[in-house]
Amino acid sequence: MKRIADLYVRVSTDEQADRGYSQRNQEEMLRKYCDINSIEIRIVIYEDHSAKTFNRPQWKKLLMNLKKMKNKSDLVLFTKWDRFSRNAGDAYQMISILRKQGVEPQAIEQPLDLSIPENKMMLAFYLAAPEVENDRRALNTFHGMRRARKEGRYMGYAPVGYINRVKEDGTKYITFDQPEASILKWAFEELSKGIFNTEQVLHMAKEKGLKAGKNHFWRAIRNPLYCGKIVVPKYKDEELRYVRGQHEALISESLFYKVQDILDGRSKTYLPKAITAKPFPLRGFFLCPDCGKILTASISKGRYKYYPYYHCSAGCRYRINSDTANEIFINNLKQYIPMREIKNVYTIVLSECYKEQTKEVFEEKDRIMNQIKDYEKRISHARDLLSTQQIDAVDYRDMKSDYGDMVNRLELKLSAIETDSKDIEGLLKAGIENLLKLNEYYDTGNWADSRDLIGSIYPENFTISENEFRTTRINEVVWLIYYINRQISLNKKGTKKNISSLSQVVAGTGLEPVTFGL
Numbered sequence: 001m002k003r004i005a006d007l008y009v010r011v012s013t014d015e016q017a018d019r020g021y022s023q024r025n026q027e028e029m030l031r032k033y034c035d036i037n038s039i040e041i042r043i044v045i046y047e048d049h050s051a052k053t054f055n056r057p058q059w060k061k062l063l064m065n066l067k068k069m070k071n072k073s074d075l076v077l078f079t080k081w082d083r084f085s086r087n088a089g090d091a092y093q094m095i096s097i098l099r100k101q102g103v104e105p106q107a108i109e110q111p112l113d114l115s116i117p118e119n120k121m122m123l124a125f126y127l128a129a130p131e132v133e134n135d136r137r138a139l140n141t142f143h144g145m146r147r148a149r150k151e152g153r154y155m156g157y158a159p160v161g162y163i164n165r166v167k168e169d170g171t172k173y174i175t176f177d178q179p180e181a182s183i184l185k186w187a188f189e190e191l192s193k194g195i196f197n198t199e200q201v202l203h204m205a206k207e208k209g210l211k212a213g214k215n216h217f218w219r220a221i222r223n224p225l226y227c228g229k230i231v232v233p234k235y236k237d238e239e240l241r242y243v244r245g246q247h248e249a250l251i252s253e254s255l256f257y258k259v260q261d262i263l264d265g266r267s268k269t270y271l272p273k274a275i276t277a278k279p280f281p282l283r284g285f286f287l288c289p290d291c292g293k294i295l296t297a298s299i300s301k302g303r304y305k306y307y308p309y310y311h312c313s314a315g316c317r318y319r320i321n322s323d324t325a326n327e328i329f330i331n332n333l334k335q336y337i338p339m340r341e342i343k344n345v346y347t348i349v350l351s352e353c354y355k356e357q358t359k360e361v362f363e364e365k366d367r368i369m370n371q372i373k374d375y376e377k378r379i380s381h382a383r384d385l386l387s388t389q390q391i392d393a394v395d396y397r398d399m400k401s402d403y404g405d406m407v408n409r410l411e412l413k414l415s416a417i418e419t420d421s422k423d424i425e426g427l428l429k430a431g432i433e434n435l436l437k438l439n440e441y442y443d444t445g446n447w448a449d450s451r452d453l454i455g456s457i458y459p460e461n462f463t464i465s466e467n468e469f470r471t472t473r474i475n476e477v478v479w480l481i482y483y484i485n486r487q488i489s490l491n492k493k494g495t496k497k498n499i500s501s502l503s504q505v506v507a508g509t510g511l512e513p514v515t516f517g518l
Helices: 023-036 057-068 088-100 119-150 180-193 198-208 214-221 253-263 322-334 340-356 358-387 393-422 424-444 447-457 476-492 499-507 513-517
Strands: 004-010 040-047 075-078 104-107 162-166 172-176 229-232 241-244 296-301 306-311 319-321 462-465 468-471
Touching: 004 023, 004 057, 023 040, 023 075, 040 057, 088 104, 088 119, 119 229, 180 198, 180 214, 180 253, 198 214, 253 393, 306 322, 319 322, 322 462, 322 468, 358 393, 424 476
Parallel strands: 004 040, 004 075, 075 104
Antiparallel strands: 162 172, 229 241, 296 306, 306 319, 462 468
């Protein structure tokens, strides 16, 4: 009686035709085998899924067909056993299922009579050999990628702000993808100020043209790749570590870790709750004078027109007209605007103040250096405990990782202090130029665009009580601008004071170098 067979042709997406795995080649071999052995072909099944499991769409359809059309087929033919399965346990189970349907699976290039018990050993070899080959290939690939990371090469699809490129010699690398790279750099700088939270910065970045979702953006601002580092993950006895990447860094290490401190809550920030436009530019900075809660804002409908108000939503009845509050705020702010015609005077005076207080910087540097030495001693002590078997290797690795991370952060802070001290004059000029823009905002009324500048001037929330502007603290540099303005105003009225004496008076108020980022 002529036997009937179903032909099973499988090739996964990672297998190449030049290895003899193409569907056309397999089908041709199977049809030739059936022709020689007088086997009738019922159907041909084409599969393009991996053989790691039998959870394959076309194989499931074949099983359902065999159950419905029982005794209509005698054989399931394929070229080799690795076309059938690459897992010995699953293969034995599937062979049992097929036999219950009266169907015998067979590989035409590796024929086995499975009724002979000894042939099951040969079947195990046929199934295990491809699996071992795959595992070896995967392991070689893993070690190759790990070696590349250790050499500082980025592997995989480029993250947001970068794009994959290939050199003439075939070497792959990543480079900046503009304008997204510039926008992402701007986002890091905004986050470092602590004025807006992550969602608000993402919203503004998208308005500038950034094409990234919330999850992609969050992963980006946490990725040390942007400060020029490549992560080498922990593997066996090797600890997780960072190496200098071959790609160009988008931001500095100090900026990256400053953002991480803010995201981790280690840096005190004051985040307004909303990004608002006129007539509510102060929303998020404005506290209720009665209960201390942050005021919200809305527009109320009157008999003839609409009225904008800042008001409390915590149960108390405090509210103030938006126009009135904005005017009080602007009048208070005007006293801190530098005079453009004497902007060089501010730079000279504040530079002198800074020079007189560099001892505070050195004290900070000494404090950080002592902390670094302390953590290095802790690492050394942990190493001694490990060598005397007082702690195990796992505890030592955890301690070394924690202390090493703290040393790295402290070294970055130390380098940042040294950088700031060298470029203090440039920072002062930039800060004064930013403050001069307050005049522009005052003239145009575009206070919503200046919210980050407002947050720098008033690092703590303010309130208005009895039509008086009140705040607990103001940025030290801005206060000193006000002090200089006041002294110059007194000088015009007859009080003589030269620049040198002015700088000595101002220095006594306590200028803090960390505020120069305004």
